[in-house]
Amino acid sequence: VTWEEALDDIAARLQNIISRYGPQSVAVTSHWMPEFSTLGILLGTPNNAILHNGTCFGASGIARVAIFGAGTASPFALIPDLANARYVLAIGRNFNCTMGELRTLSAARDDNVQVVIVDPKMPNVALPVETWWLPIRPGTDAAFALAIANYIIQNGLYDAEFLKRNTNAPFLIKPDGTPLTGADVGWGNSDFAVYDEYAGAIVSYRESQSPSLEYSGTVTLANGSTVQVTTAFNLLAQRASKYTPRVASGITGIAADEIVSVAREFAEMRGVAYTGWWSARNGNDIDDWRAIDILNVLVGNIERPGGLLFPVPGGVPSFVGVSGKTIKSVFGGSAPAPDSLFQYPRVDWYRWPILQKAGISQFKGVVEAALTGEPYPIKALFIVATEPLHRDVDVERVKEALKAMDLVVVIDVLPQDVIDYADYVLPDSIYLEREEVTSIPDTPDFAVEYSYPALSPPQGNDSRPMLWAMMEIVKRVNPSMAAALGYTDQMSSDPWGFQRKVAEAEISALARSYGMDPASLLSELRSQGFVVLKKHSYGLPALRTPSGRIEIYSLFALQNGLDPLPDYRPPAYRQPSAPDEFVLITGKDYQVTNQVAWLPPMKWLAREMRMIWMNPSDAERLGLNTGDAVQLTSLDTGESAIGRILVTDRVAPGVLFVPQAMGGHTSSMITEEFSWLTEGVNPNVLSTGISGVGVGVLNASVKVTKI
Ligand SMILES: Nc1nc2c(c(=O)[nH]1)N[C@H]1C(S)=C(S)[C@@H](COP(=O)(O)OP(=O)(O)OC[C@H]3O[C@@H](n4cnc5c(=O)[nH]c(N)nc54)[C@H](O)[C@@H]3O)O[C@H]1N2
Numbered sequence: 133v134t135w136e137e138a139l140d141d142i143a144a145r146l147q148n149i150i151s152r153y154g155p156q157s158v159a160v161t162s163h164w165m166p167e168f169s170t171l172g173i174l175l176g177t178p179n180n181a182i183l184h185n186g187t188c189f190g191a192s193g194i195a196r197v198a199i200f201g202a203g204t205a206s207p208f209a210l211i212p213d214l215a216n217a218r219y220v221l222a223i224g225r226n227f228n229c230t231m232g233e234l235r236t237l238s239a240a241r242d243d244n245v246q247v248v249i250v251d252p253k254m255p256n257v258a259l260p261v262e263t264w265w266l267p268i269r270p271g272t273d274a275a276f277a278l279a280i281a282n283y284i285i286q287n288g289l290y291d292a293e294f295l296k297r298n299t300n301a302p303f304l305i306k307p308d309g310t311p312l313t314g315a316d317v318g319w320g321n322s323d324f325a326v327y328d329e330y331a332g333a334i335v336s337y338r339e340s341q342s343p344s345l346e347y348s349g350t351v352t353l354a355n356g357s358t359v360q361v362t363t364a365f366n367l368l369a370q371r372a373s374k375y376t377p378r379v380a381s382g383i384t385g386i387a388a389d390e391i392v393s394v395a396r397e398f399a400e401m402r403g404v405a406y407t408g409w410w411s412a413r414n415g416n417d418i419d420d421w422r423a424i425d426i427l428n429v430l431v432g433n434i435e436r437p438g439g440l441l442f443p444v445p446g447g448v449p450s451f452v453g454v455s456g457k458t459i460k461s462v463f464g465g466s467a468p469a470p471d472s473l474f475q476y477p478r479v480d481w482y483r484w485p486i487l488q489k490a491g492i493s494q495f496k497g498v499v500e501a502a503l504t505g506e507p508y509p510i511k512a513l514f515i516v517a518t519e520p521l522h523r524d525v526d527v528e529r530v531k532e533a534l535k536a537m538d539l540v541v542v543i544d545v546l547p548q549d550v551i552d553y554a555d556y557v558l559p560d561s562i563y564l565e566r567e568e569v570t571s572i573p574d575t576p577d578f579a580v581e582y583s584y585p586a587l588s589p590p591q592g593n594d595s596r597p598m599l600w601a602m603m604e605i606v607k608r609v610n611p612s613m614a615a616a617l618g619y620t621d622q623m624s625s626d627p628w629g630f631q632r633k634v635a636e637a638e639i640s641a642l643a644r645s646y647g648m649d650p651a652s653l654l655s656e657l658r659s660q661g662f663v664v665l666k667k668h669s670y671g672l673p674a675l676r677t678p679s680g681r682i683e684i685y686s687l688f689a690l691q692n693g694l695d696p697l698p699d700y701r702p703p704a705y706r707q708p709s710a711p712d713e714f715v716l717i718t719g720k721d722y723q724v725t726n727q728v729a730w731l732p733p734m735k736w737l738a739r740e741m742r743m744i745w746m747n748p749s750d751a752e753r754l755g756l757n758t759g760d761a762v763q764l765t766s767l768d769t770g771e772s773a774i775g776r777i778l779v780t781d782r783v784a785p786g787v788l789f790v791p792q793a794m795g796g797h798t799s800s801m802i803t804e805e806f807s808w809l810t811e812g813v814n815p816n817v818l819s820t821g822i823s824g825v826g827v828g829v830l831n832a833s834v835k836v837t838k839i
């Protein structure tokens with residue numbers, strides 16, 4: 133159909149849904165495309181930004197919030213200073229996914245940087261620096277990290293001054309787990325209490341010259357009762373002491389002497405450990421990442437050269453923003469925000485309140501709302517630059533939810549599997565066809581980059597910019613809103629001109645907020661491609677934890693019903709127990725993404741990525757060879773999938789690896805020429821589900837049957 137017909141019908145159906153179920157019944161999901169939430173905000177739905185992060189950085193994000201109060205939960209809230217690092221510990225962190233980091237490491241190679249990668253699967257790149265691969269049993273990372281913490285504490289290798297000055301390690305904790313404060317002891321304030329070594333008394337942390345890390349004792353409270361208190365540091369030490377090298381070796385499968393070497397080198401070289409990107413794996417991941425974060429804290433390697441950095445915050449203004457009860461557009465227009473934006477809970481945050489506190493999305497909330505009507509039904513869904521059938525957990529249930537909705541619109545550049553469940557597919561432009569300004573992730577500085585149209589859409593392809601399509605829908609549903617925000621008939625008839633005007637207005641707004649002349653920022657961007665607007669400088673920023681300190685003992689966790697200290701808890705899926713049962717892990721690789729999967733050369737280049745990786749010792753036991761067809765059946769969900777085995781020692785014994793998005797495609801638009809996309813397994817069919825706090829679990833246990 134023509135764009136006009138599609139937009140008219142989408143708008144008519146939306147109006148019908150909104151009048152029957154309210155604007156909150158509309159949801160938008162995306163993977164961080166600029167402007168994706170415009171439509172949802174303008175329609176007045178609180179579900180305007182249900183992003184990918186419940187299956188991406190949800191767990192590591194919650195950990196960062198718990199330990200560092202890192203304002204935004206994105207992985208870029210804390211990054212290692214690779215340019216100056218000497219020892220980099222990458223636990224479940226894959227350099228295949230960040231070529232920029234490889235470049236930084238290459239530049240740093242003269243300084244003899246060492247990299248340790250802890251992963252059940254071998255990293256698939258030749259790192260330019262000394263690299264050590266430690267294959268770990270999936271889902272046991274917390275035991276590994278706590279064993280390192282234990283070694284550092286037992287051997288006095290921690291940075292005591294840093295812990296006293298910048299963290300809550302000296303805070304005194306009562307038997308009920310809450311910190312002792314001025315309110316308990318009758319100071320007339322609620323200051324956190326510590327034991328001061330010079331004063332030989334319990335005093336306010338704020339006034340303490342020399343807070344003790346190791347104090348334990350009895351305190352008389354204002355009400356006359358006495359309690360036993362001990363420092364947060366003692367509690368961490370006690371927790372970590374369970375994980376001797378031997379115990380941790382038994383859990384992780386990594387030799388005890390290797391654990392000790394990593395611990396010693398990490399402490400002596402003041403290493404830096406990644407705080408985690410993709411982390412929706414085993415259901416126990418928040419503990420993993422808290423334990424890993426704490427390693428950086430123990431050696432005091434925060435906001436120091438070669439340590440963990442808080443990048444300069446900043447962002448490119450988006451086309452519309454909500455400020456108080458007003459929606460403002462980058463063109464200077466404004467309109468009152470619909471009340472419904474604030475009246476209803478977001479469907480994912482309603483189900484898992486901790487996600488709201490940490491600013492994390494979980495698409496499963498949309499799926500469950502559509503199928504159960506709790507807290508209210510989702511009837512219309514816009515899927516923008518993301519592929520839920522290769523992104524989310526338990527995809528059979530995702531399909532049920534899509535079928536239950538009255539309107540599903542996909543905005544994408546390829547005929548992904550999900551379009552079989554869509555009423556409309558709106559073809560977007562790709563980034564090479566449009567003008568846009570975005571912030572640059574993964575750098576300590578705040579920098580923006582400029583992308584210019586290098587290509588026109590191919591002949592016969594009538595793709596248009598996503599934001600234009602969204603504003604066309606808004607214009608049809610709520611014309612006065614579109615007009616008030618400065619969307620004109622002229623823009624309506626010139627999609628690419630509109631996109632350019634938005635980019636220019638965004639650059640102007642950005643320039644104004646940095647006191648620059650818009651024309652000179654634009655010309656600098658056009659000539660250099662990127663501009664650094666604010667450089668990072670070392671030093672701890674103000675932290676948004678409850679205590680304002682780095683919290684090795686997390687009050688955020690405590691307030692949200694979690695253990696304030698990390699521990700090793702077994703994965704959420706059933707452990708394999710028979711010779712033909714395995715843990716199926718997943719992840720990415722340099723050739724892997726949902727769009728790269730479709731490039732014709734991938735037929736040959738990514739062959740291995742459509743296979744099921746198995747260790748030679750397991751293959752021999754099961755009598756399997758490379759190319760043999762097997763069925764994988766999930767021990768938890770009973771779902772199954774068929775693929776071919778790749779025998780390789782690049783995956784640990786007892787573990788299978790299948791990457792995301794490369795295999796098991798089902799789109800009805802796949803032609804003979806692309807039939808190889810249907811080979812292999814979509815691991816998300818086999819995934820277990822979701823952890824209690826709302827983070828996705830994408831690893832699974834499976835039984836292997838030769839067919
Ligand atoms: N080429 C490419 N680059 C990308 C992306 C992409 O799709 N393709 N995606 C981008 C995105 S959205 C993200 S979030 C990042 C992800 O970047 P990373 O998180 O670094 O990459 P992943 O491959 O998702 O996961 C890292 C590793 O975790 C391992 N793993 C699985 N289970 C476990 C476990 O239980 N314990 C341990 N220790 N390791 C485990 C996997 O084998 C994998 O090698 O990459 C970004 N960059």
Ligand SMILES: Nc1nc2c(c(=O)[nH]1)N[C@H]1C(S)=C(S)[C@@H](COP(=O)(O)OP(=O)(O)OC[C@H]3O[C@@H](n4cnc5c(=O)[nH]c(N)nc54)[C@H](O)[C@@H]3O)O[C@H]1N2
Nearest residue numbers: 163188410517518519523543544545560562718719726792
């Ligand atoms: N089994 C398994 N599942 C996983 C993961 C895993 O490692 N294994 N990783 C998880 C993680 S970390 C993440 S972030 C998610 C990622 O899952 P997705 O959010 O689906 O991310 P991508 O693979 O980047 O797919 C992006 C989509 O955007 C489309 N696209 C690309 N460019 C444009 C554009 O300019 N405009 C529009 N409109 N569309 C565009 C592509 O065609 C594709 O459909 O998956 C999660 N799920």
Ligand SMILES: [Mo]
Nearest residue numbers: 187188189410
């Ligand atoms: Mo991700």
